[in-house]
Amino acid sequence: MASTVQPKKISVPTLVPKITKPWSPKLLANLNGEYDIKVARLRGSYIFHAHPNTDELFYILEGTLLMKLKEDGNESTAHLEDVVVSVSNSIFGSLGEKDVLTTWKLNAGDVFNVPRGVRHCPVTQGGDVITLLVEMVGTLNSGDANRVEGLTNEVEDVRDQA
Numbered sequence: 001m002a003s004t005v006q007p008k009k010i011s012v013p014t015l016v017p018k019i020t021k022p023w024s025p026k027l028l029a030n031l032n033g034e035y036d037i038k039v040a041r042l043r044g045s046y047i048f049h050a051h052p053n054t055d056e057l058f059y060i061l062e063g064t065l066l067m068k069l070k071e072d073g074n075e076s077t078a079h080l081e082d083v084v085v086s087v088s089n090s091i092f093g094s095l096g097e098k099d100v101l102t103t104w105k106l107n108a109g110d111v112f113n114v115p116r117g118v119r120h121c122p123v124t125q126g127g128d129v130i131t132l133l134v135e136m137v138g139t140l141n142s143g144d145a146n147r148v149e150g151l152t153n154e155v156e157d158v159r160d161q162a
Contacts, residue, residue, distance in 0.1 A: 008159055012039055012061070015158065016130050024153040025133060025141055036137050038155060042129040047151060048121040049143035054136035056114045058122075060106045063129035067104040067112055068121040 010028050019026060022043035029037040042065065058065070105125075106112050114120045122129075142152040 010159065012132075015039065016041070016061070019130075021153070022128070023141060023151050025155045027155050027157040027159060028132075029159070030137065034137060036133075036135055036139070036155065038133040038135065040131055040133060040141075042122055042124050042131060045123045046121055047142060047145050047148055048119050049145035050117050050119045051114075051135070051139055051143040052117050054139055055116050056120075056139070057134040058106065058112045058114070059132040059134075060108050060110045060112075061130040061132060062108055063127055064108075064125040065106040065129045065131065066123040066125050067106055067114070068123060069102045069104070069114070070119045 012028070015026065015028075016039070019039065019041045022041050023046065025038040025040040027036055027038055031037065039061070042063075048068070048070065058067070104112060140152065141155075142148060145152075
């Protein structure tokens with residue numbers, strides 16, 4: 001006989017003010033044991049990293065986020081031309097050009113999927129950003145980058161705190 005798990009309601013607007021530490025994702029839900037739904041407060045600039053085994057979906061709830069993308073293997077960003085595009089713009093093909101750093105500007109209500117293996121660096125613009133994240137279970141927020149104090153944080157399960 002299959003066990004029945006009671007569904008829980010979590011109020012994201014009530015939870016967000018309690019999230020004070022940036023880059024510390026909070027687990028809201030799990031889908032089929034394979035994907036985690038998280039919420040996080042982002043502040044300032046993160047580090048370039050990739051997730052080799054999973055896509056990473058961002059749904060911006062509050063604020064403006066710049067998502068910088070670069071081709072895998074191109075570790076230096078100093079020589080790259082910064083091309084800012086909007087989510088509605090369809091020039092994603094520039095990602096494949098070796099000398100272009102593509103920056104996507106994401107506003108509240110925008111959804112953006114970073115494909116697996118794509119090096120990216122989230123940077124907040126004009127204050128904190130609150131984002132909903134969808135990732136495979138066990139995904140570390142700093143991906144393949146070395147652990148960086150204050151930026152690499154384990155996921156806190158808040159499902160029973162709601």
